[in-house]
Amino acid sequence: MKLKKFRIKNFKSITDSGDCYLTDTITILAGKNESGKTSILEALEDFDTDEKIRDTAKPIKSPEAIPEISITFIVEKDTVKEVLTEIGSTQKVVADIELEIIKTFPDIYTFGKTTKENELFGTKEVEKIQKSIKDKWSKIKALHTKYPQLGGISFDFEFSDLISEKALLTAFKNATAPNIPQIDEKDRENFSKILVEIETEIQNLENFITVEDKFFKALKKWIPNFVFFNSFEDIFPNKIPFAELETNEWIQDLAVISDLNVATIKTSTARDKQKHKTDINIKLNSDYEKFWSQDVSSLSVDWDSQDLHFWIQEDGYPYEPSLRSKGRQWHLAFYIKVSARANENVPNIILIDEPGLFLHATAQKDILNKLEDSAREIQLIFSTHSPYLLEADKLNQIRLIHRTKKAGTKIENKVHALADKETLTPILTAIGLELSAGITTLDKGNNVVVEGSSDLYYLNAFKKILSKDSVNFIFGGGAGNMPVVGTILHGWGGKVIYLYDNDQGKKDGEKNLKDNWLVTKDLVLAVLNTTGSIEDIFSPSNFREFVLGDTSKTYTESNSEYVKKSKLDKVLLAKKFLETCQNETPISLDTTTKDNLTDLFENVESKFKIAKPSSVLVEELLK
Numbered sequence: 001m002k003l004k005k006f007r008i009k010n011f012k013s014i015t016d017s018g019d020c021y022l023t024d025t026i027t028i029l030a031g032k033n034e035s036g037k038t039s040i041l042e043a044l045e046d047f048d049t050d051e052k053i054r055d056t057a058k059p060i061k062s063p064e065a066i067p068e069i070s071i072t073f074i075v076e077k078d079t080v081k082e083v084l085t086e087i088g089s090t091q092k093v094v095a096d097i098e099l100e101i102i103k104t105f106p107d108i109y110t111f112g113k114t115t116k117e118n119e120l121f122g123t124k125e126v127e128k129i130q131k132s133i134k135d136k137w138s139k140i141k142a143l144h145t146k147y148p149q150l151g152g153i154s155f156d157f158e159f160s161d162l163i164s165e166k167a168l169l170t171a172f173k174n175a176t177a178p179n180i181p182q183i184d185e186k187d188r189e190n191f192s193k194i195l196v197e198i199e200t201e202i203q204n205l206e207n208f209i210t211v212e213d214k215f216f217k218a219l220k221k222w223i224p225n226f227v228f229f230n231s232f233e234d235i236f237p238n239k240i241p242f243a244e245l246e247t248n249e250w251i252q253d254l255a256v257i258s259d260l261n262v263a264t265i266k267t268s269t270a271r272d273k274q275k276h277k278t279d280i281n282i283k284l285n286s287d288y289e290k291f292w293s294q295d296v297s298s299l300s301v302d303w304d305s306q307d308l309h310f311w312i313q314e315d316g317y318p319y320e321p322s323l324r325s326k327g328r329q330w331h332l333a334f335y336i337k338v339s340a341r342a343n344e345n346v347p348n349i350i351l352i353d354e355p356g357l358f359l360h361a362t363a364q365k366d367i368l369n370k371l372e373d374s375a376r377e378i379q380l381i382f383s384t385h386s387p388y389l390l391e392a393d394k395l396n397q398i399r400l401i402h403r404t405k406k407a408g409t410k411i412e413n414k415v416h417a418l419a420d421k422e423t424l425t426p427i428l429t430a431i432g433l434e435l436s437a438g439i440t441t442l443d444k445g446n447n448v449v450v451e452g453s454s455d456l457y458y459l460n461a462f463k464k465i466l467s468k469d470s471v472n473f474i475f476g477g478g479a480g481n482m483p484v485v486g487t488i489l490h491g492w493g494g495k496v497i498y499l500y501d502n503d504q505g506k507k508d509g510e511k512n513l514k515d516n517w518l519v520t521k522d523l524v525l526a527v528l529n530t531t532g533s534i535e536d537i538f539s540p541s542n543f544r545e546f547v548l549g550d551t552s553k554t555y556t557e558s559n560s561e562y563v564k565k566s567k568l569d570k571v572l573l574a575k576k577f578l579e580t581c582q583n584e585t586p587i588s589l590d591t592t593t594k595d596n597l598t599d600l601f602e603n604v605e606s607k608f609k610i611a612k613p614s615s616v617l618v619e620e621l622l623k
Contacts, residue, residue, distance in 0.1 A: 001073040001222055003349060003379055004098065006047075010065035011057045012039040015408040020399055024583070025375035029383040029411075030390060031401030036409025037383035038230065040401065041351045043069050044381065045228035049220050052106040067105040070112065075099050079222050087214040101216075101223070109216055126212070129205045130159055136194050136201075143191050144176075147183045150191075152176040162209065166202055169195075224347040224379075229337065231353075236332045238320040239307040242266065251308070253340035254301075258283045265303060277301065291335060291370040294363055299332070327358040335370060342374035350374065352382040356389065364388040396457075396579045446608045447494045448525075449476040449486045451501065451509075455527075457574035458534050459499075461581040462597055465589070471604060473499075479509045483517040495611040497604065501533040501560075502526035522610050525603055528596065533560035535570070537600065539592035546587060547577050 002024060008017040013036045020027075020040075029037045046053045047069045057067040080093045100112025134157055144154050152175035155168050173195055180188050237250060245251050245262045254260045264276045285298045297314040311318035312328070321329055334355065341348045355371070356364040368389050371380055383401070384390070390398060400412040450456055450473055459473040474489065476482035479500070486496045498513060500506035506526050513519035527534045535543060536558050543559040544551050555562045563570050581587060589597070 001075050001079065001224060001347065003224075004072045004074050006044065006072070007070045008040060008043045009068040009070075010059055010062065011043045011053075011067045011069070012036070012059060013403060013409045014039055014043070015059070015062075015065075017409060017411045019413075020411040021413050022379065022381070023397055023579070024379065026371060026397050027379070027381045028390065028398045029381065029401050030385065030398050031383075031403075032385055035401045035403045037385075037401050038353050039409060040411070041228055041230070041353050041381065041383060043067075044071075044349075044351055045226050047071055047103050048226040049109075049223055050225075053103065055106075057105065068102060070100060070102045072098060072100045072112070073223075075219075075222070079219075083215060083218045083222070086218040087211070089211075089215075111212060111216070126205060126208045129201050129208070130157075133157055133198055133201050133205070136198050140191065140194055140198070143183070143187055147179075147187070149182050150176045150179045159205075162202070162206065169198065169202070173199075222347065224349045226351060227341050227348050228351040229334075229353070229355075236321045236329055236336070237310065238322055239309045241307055242303075242305075245308060250336065253336050254280075254284075256340040256344045257287070257336065258301075260301070265308065277303075287339070288335060291366050291373070292331060292363075293366055294328075327360070327363060330356075330358045331363065331366070334367065338370065338374055342377045348378050350378060350380045350382075352380070354384055354386075355382055356384075356386065361388045394582070395453075396575050396582070445494045446470055446611075447472045447474055447486075447489045447496050448499050448604060449474050449482045449489070449496060450499045451476055451479050451482065451505065452571070454571045454574035455499070455501075455534050457571070457578040458537070461574075461578040462537075462600070464581045465587055466597060466601060468601055471601075471608075479505050480512075482509065483513055483519065486519070487517065495608055497523045497525055497607045497611055499525050499527060499604070502528045502531050503533065523607060525607055527600060529599065532558055535559040535563055535573075537593065537596045539590050542589055542593045546580065546589075547573050549576075 003022045005019050005021045006017075007019050008014045010016075017040065029040060031037055042054070043057070045051065046057065046067075053067050053069070059065050075097050077093050077096050080097055084091050084093065102110050102112055104110070137157055141154055144150055144152070152172045153168075154172070155165070157165055159165070176191075180191060183191065240248050240251060245265070251260065251262065255262075258280045260280050261276065264272060268276070281298075281300045284301070288299055297312055300311045300313055300318070302309045302311065310321055312321055312324055312332075313319075321332060324332075338350060338352075341350055352371075356367040359367065364386060365388060368391070371382065374380060382389075401409065402412065403409045448459070448471055450459060453475055456473055456475045463469065463471065463473070472494075474485060476485045476498075482498055486498060489496045498509065498519070500509050506524070510521060510524045513524060514521065528536055535547070538547065538559055540555075540559060541551070544553050547559075553562075557565065563573065
């Protein structure tokens with residue numbers, strides 16, 4: 001089961017988070033301190049079927065509010081078939097289904113009522129029966145009002161506690177039965193008949209609820225475990241006594257990632273023990289060295305007759321883990337725990353709060369590499385306000401977390417949609433960091449400053465489609481800010497050109513660059529040779545298929561004009577297109593689109609033959 005989205009209500013600082021859509025691999029919750037990132041991860045942890053929603057989840061300002069966590073899963077077809085078979089259902093399943101499960105404080109699970117797939121266990125029928133009961137009950141209440149002599153206590157059906165409501169109905173029926181002869185004959189017949197019909201429908205409702213309960217109980221074992229790491233402060237041990245090997249959590253985790261076998265260590269021959277030790281250490285280090293680039297060292301396991309020992313080898317000398325830096329100890333714990341959860345043969349979703357706080361910038365990149373590697377096997381969600389854990393070309397992974405006094409913590413799926421400078425700073429910084437790291441190599445010295453974030457998404461997608469990696473596309477923050485960004489890039493020693501839509505904005509930008517920034521016309525380029533915006537690089541048919549996702553759309557204007565007229569979110573469309581390309585979804589472009597892309601990149605590459613880095617310009621000025 002894959003997470004598609006979640007929504008959190010009445011949980012600590014969260015009144016209603018809104019829907020948060022997940023990626024299939026890594027989703028990053030980015031925001032400033034005290035924005036509610038940790039509360040979101042705690043709520044997801046509390047969704048775990050082995051947990052109750054914590055008492056401290058109730059909002060302090062609204063203690064009467066009921067915490068609720070809703071998660072929508074994509075459930076694989078084979079899983080649904082197995083669950084239905086287990087509960088004795090003959091329902092046919094032909095595709096994966098989307099299923100919303102809601103957990104209400106403290107541990108009540110129900111299915112959402114909005115998805116058609118819930119018909120698998122009669123949810124639509126349940127809704128029909130509930131409506132019918134309410135309609136019939138309104139007639140009973142009308143008669144009860146008309147004839148006060150009937151007695152009994154009326155109530156409303158809410159279906160939150162059917163057992164209690166069924167008891168109330170029985171009490172009402174028993175109280176009114178002796179007085180029914182006192183009312184008109186026609187009303188008397190209707191009153192008795194409707195009450196019987198309501199009782200029958202309640203029985204039918206109970207039958208459906210029983211099926212729903214069976215479905216959930218059978219499905220429960222497929223719901224992923226939500227594993228929350230809010231710290232890695234458990235100190236990696238120097239040694240573990242032999243008597244504790246079978247129960248020690250570090251040994252259990254190492255067994256998952258290195259095939260360490262306690263029985264072999266304890267009872268096999270000396271030769272087999274030595275071979276096992278060698279195999280463990282080779283496997284541990286062949287993987288660990290991929291994710292620790294800070295120094296040349298290795299992790300090794302050894303043992304004597306009493307204890308199993310851990311060593312970190314540096315410069316040929318063994319050190320106990322406790323003698324290494326706090327950051328190194330944190331990284332070692334992180335590596336072992338995350339690797340084990342990603343590789344054990346159970347469904348896990350890993351939640352990590354602010355990874356890498358003890359590590360410097362380069363080491364945080366190692367953390368990111370490990371997270372991306374683990375995300376090949378499982379979905380992973382982590383929170384951060386560090387720009388070093390955000391990648392400029394993967395902004396589609398980021399969900400912004402912000403908090404207001406009125407609405408509490410909210411989740412924004414669109415990176416571009418917030419203007420909160422403090423929330424956006426890590427993302428803007430990440431873009432700059434990515435560039436400053438990239439331009440130190442020859443193939444990253446060519447920088448194209450673009451107008452908008454939608455341009456950045458499309459152009460990075462085009463790079464992937466064409467397998468072009470010699471150009472760095474940089475968000476210029478709007479036409480007015482592009483010269484500022486370009487000047488900084490130029491100052492770093494890179495080559496810079498400016499890319500605009502082919503419209504009045506290009507003419508204005510070109511004039512501004514020339515008059516105020518001494519940038520020649522040769523370094524300014526349009527996305528198309530004809531009038532249009534970046535959306536118009538696509539042929540209409542390709543745009544409908546790969547960007548709009550609807551080949552039935554019809555329009556006569558250009559793609560960009562259609563987007564504007566229809567008031568579509570151009571940045572979101574571009575972002576989704578980039579995600580499609582990054583997910584390796586096949587993109588078969590027609591000749592028109594291919595020719596436009598080819599022309600664009602050829603024009604860009606030709607401009608860089610003219611552009612000069614700042615160091616060359618300085619030399620020329622000094623001559």
